[in-house]
Structures are given as C-alpha cells and as structure tokens.
Amino acid sequence: MKILKLLANLGYGSRKQVMAMFRDGAVTDAQGEVMYADDEFDPTMTLLVDGEPMDPAPGFAIMLNKPIGYTCSTKDVGKLVYDLLPPRFKHRSPNLSTVGRLDKDTSGMLLMTDDGQLLHRIVSPKNHLPKIYQVTLDRPLNGNEAAVFASGTLVLESETEALKPAKLEIIDDTHAELTLWEGRYHQVRRMFAAVGNHVTALHRTKTGGLELGDLADGQWRFLDEVDLTTLFEAPDAI
Numbered sequence: 001m002k003i004l005k006l007l008a009n010l011g012y013g014s015r016k017q018v019m020a021m022f023r024d025g026a027v028t029d030a031q032g033e034v035m036y037a038d039d040e041f042d043p044t045m046t047l048l049v050d051g052e053p054m055d056p057a058p059g060f061a062i063m064l065n066k067p068i069g070y071t072c073s074t075k076d077v078g079k080l081v082y083d084l085l086p087p088r089f090k091h092r093s094p095n096l097s098t099v100g101r102l103d104k105d106t107s108g109m110l111l112m113t114d115d116g117q118l119l120h121r122i123v124s125p126k127n128h129l130p131k132i133y134q135v136t137l138d139r140p141l142n143g144n145e146a147a148v149f150a151s152g153t154l155v156l157e158s159e160t161e162a163l164k165p166a167k168l169e170i171i172d173d174t175h176a177e178l179t180l181w182e183g184r185y186h187q188v189r190r191m192f193a194a195v196g197n198h199v200t201a202l203h204r205t206k207t208g209g210l211e212l213g214d215l216a217d218g219q220w221r222f223l224d225e226v227d228l229t230t231l232f233e234a235p236d237a238i
C-alpha cells in the first residue's frame with residue numbers, strides 16, 4: 001500500500017490533506033529523510049509524522065481508563081470515549097470500536113480495537129474471559145449475595161435465562177469485587193438490584209488476565225503482544 005493511502009486510512013486527513021503533509025515534508029523516516037506520497041509502505045520501517053511516530057497500522061488495540069460521564073458511542077450528544085483519544089482515531093478505516101461497553105456512570109478498563117477477529121475472540125463466550133468490577137453499594141451487604149450470585153440460578157428482571165455463576169468477594173459492608181464470565185445489559189447494577197441493593201459506584205479493573213494497573217483516569221495506552229497474551233491467560237469460570 002502507498003504511504004499516502006495508509007495515512008489517509010489512519011485518519012491523518014483526506015487524501016488531499018495528506019498530500020499537502022507530504023509536500024510540507026512532514027512525513028519522514030526515522031533518520032529524518034523525507035518520504036514521498038507514492039512510496040510503498042514497508043511495515044519494518046519507522047515512519048514519523050511531524051516528528052512523532054506514525055500511529056499503528058490496522059490491527060491494533062488500546063486500553064483506556066474510562067472516566068465516569070463518558071459514553072461508549074461514536075455519536076451520543078454528551079462526552080464520548082473517543083474525545084479522550086487523538087481526534088484522528090475517530091476517522092480510521094477500519095474503525096476503532098469499543099470491545100463491549102461500559103455504562104456512562106461506570107469507570108475503568110475499556111478495551112478498543114480495529115481488529116474484528118480480536119474483538120470477537122475477547123467477547124466470545126467460548127473464551128470465558130472474566131471481567132472484574134469493584135462495586136460500591138448504597139446499603140450494607142446482607143451476607144447471602146455471594147451464594148446467590150454463585151448459584152447459576154439468578155434470573156434478572158425481564159429475562160428468562162439464569163445468569164452464569166459469578167464470584168463475589170466481600171471487602172467490607174458496602175464494598176465488594178465481582179467477577180463475571182458474561183456481559184448482559186447493566187448486569188452488575190441489575191444483579192445488586194435483584195438482591196435488594198443499589199450500586200453507587202462501579203469500576204472495572206480487569207479483563208481476562210489483563211489489569212488496568214496504574215493507568216490514570218482518562219489515560220490510555222497501546223496494547224502490545226505481551227498484553228494480548230496476558231489478556232487471554234485467565235482463570236476459568238467457577
């Protein structure tokens with residue numbers, strides 16, 4: 001593929017705008033040698049755009065620490081998770097999608113990728129990747145929630161199929177860590193509503209074996225090969 005087409009696909013601008021960047025000498029190799037629009041892209045070489053490393057070619061993934069108040073959508077009226085990323089990420093082809101969703105009022109680990117196969121592998125029930133949430137509750141836990149959630153018999157309101165067993169570790173009266181091996185609409189909030197409680201704060205810390213770590217609120221980073229291996233190394237369902 002020509003570098004011109006690649007840069008346009010990576011959201012750096014329209015073909016015309018990218019053409020102008022080449023004319024300005026904004027695209028160089030690692031030694032600062034100017035590249036030309038019809039040079040072929042060589043994946044082994046480092047390209048710089050305005051002196052910064054070019055974004056990854058298609059087939060990449062990132063992890064974002066989603067703050068409260070942001071929506072996992074490309075066109076909601078309020079603040080979008082895409083607003084926390086370089087603006088060009090919104091214009092990449094193939095598209096950068098969220099891997100599942102977090103509610104507007106939920107914070108924590110959100111994975112995003114433009115790789116449809118990777119996305120499918122992460123969300124596929126066959127891979128049993130757990131998701132771990134820190135939950136803050138309005139009322140003290142009554143002590144039977146862990147057994148109810150682990151039973152595999154809890155049916156949420158307006159559903160007919162029981163939830164898969166989930167693991168609840170109680171931290172104190174109003175704080176717990178919940179591990180889920182599935183993802184239904186507003187699942188954590190609805191599970192606690194089903195046992196007479198109310199979630200006041202919800203934060204995802206882990207997907208599969210991959211932890212959010214010390215990524216600050218609103219910050220993101222690229223995932224590398226080691227991260228992706230870690231992601232798929234996870235304890236199996238209970």
Ligand code: URA
Nearest residue numbers: 103106186187188189
């Ligand atoms: N469960 C919820 O209720 N909300 C989320 O955002 C994720 C899981």
